[in-house]
Amino acid sequence: MRIFDVEPDGPSGFVGVSDGGARQVVDGTQLLAQALVATAKTLPDKVVRSAHAVFSRAVDATAPVRFTVDVTHCGRSMASTVVAVEQAGRRCATVSVLADAPTEDLVRRHIPRPEVPGPTAALPANMPMIGRDLRIVGVADVNDPDEVGPPELHAWLHYDPVPERDDLGKALLAHFTGHLSVSTTLRAHPGIGTAQAHHILSTAVMTVSVRFHEPVEWAGWLLYTHESIQIGAGMSCVRGLVHTESGRLLASFTQEAMIRRPRADEAALPVPARL
Incomplete structure (x- = not known):
């Protein structure tokens, strides 16, 4: 388990957006992005492949946030983590992350870019x-x-x-x-x-x-x-x-x-x- 504390005025702090009132809240996808970086730092021999985030509570952009990375599996090919995002002792989001060690292509295909x-x-x-x-x-x-x-x-x-x-x-x-x-x-x-x-x-x-x-x-x-x-x-x-x-x-x-x-x-x- 690894803990990352992020201060609002630090180099990796938060950009607040108004929630319609006086509060400045953090975009959920900024929390997701920082959870990905926290996982990558915890598993330096793997690369992040996917993540699923659930946002359960708004995060205040002016207060510290804690990211706790729990490694639930780490094998030779695949690894996974659950990142808890907490503020003032309350869970605000949970991010499940899959990581792996990429290999060469067996086959490769993808949906083409839209013609716009x-x-x-x-x-x-x-x-x-x-x-x-x-x-x-x-x-x-x-x-x-x-x-x-x-x-x-x-x-x-x-x-x-x-x-x-x-x-x-x-x-x-x-x-x-x-x-x-x-x-x-x-x-x-x-x-x-x-x-x-x-x-x-x-x-x-x-x-x-x-x-x-x-x-x-x-x-x-x-x-x-x-x-x-x-x-x-x-x-x-x-x-x-x-x-x-x-x-x-x-x-x-x-x-x-x-x-x-x-x-x-x-x-x-x-x-x-x-x-």
Whole structure:
């Protein structure tokens, strides 16, 4: 078992996003990314192949977080861990990670990159992050309830610099897997969008599963493809792919999110005048 304590003002601290009130909360996929790095440091002779995260409680971006890595198996080929993410003594997330020692190909095949316009034809998106350029294909504002279309979104991302370490590259890929999933789902439903989240909608990412398809190396742009396959009973499900601009498949992912009306005991916030 290995413990990693992360301070909010440290070099690997947290970027907070507003939950609609005064709190600054941590993106669940940032916790997932840091759990992957913690596993890689615990198993230096293996590489991370997949992870499944369940987010049970919001994490305050201004307070320390503890990552406890429990190695549940470590063999010659395969290894697995369970990473507990805790804050103030309470479990906030659990991440199950599979790692292995890659071998040569027996056969190789992957689903091709979708035929969509390239990054130069995509529209800049306002999701600030130092070193990241984000552009959405054919959608000016993913949060706008009036941006109606098929329940899919294609996002081009460019990072500068691209990490050289395998674990950091995978952490960076995992970090964006939850950002557009709720918007993807709501895009098919007129008059409802993520601009209304924490106002007349209660939304939260509940699970993210990500699989890395070796080798995970890239330069230039990445294409994240999101497809919402279901919404109902207060939950949605989105599946996605991550390709390089040249068409190589680096990763695939699925995400479950809560999309509901606020509970009766939760006072809905007023919707901003301009959505």
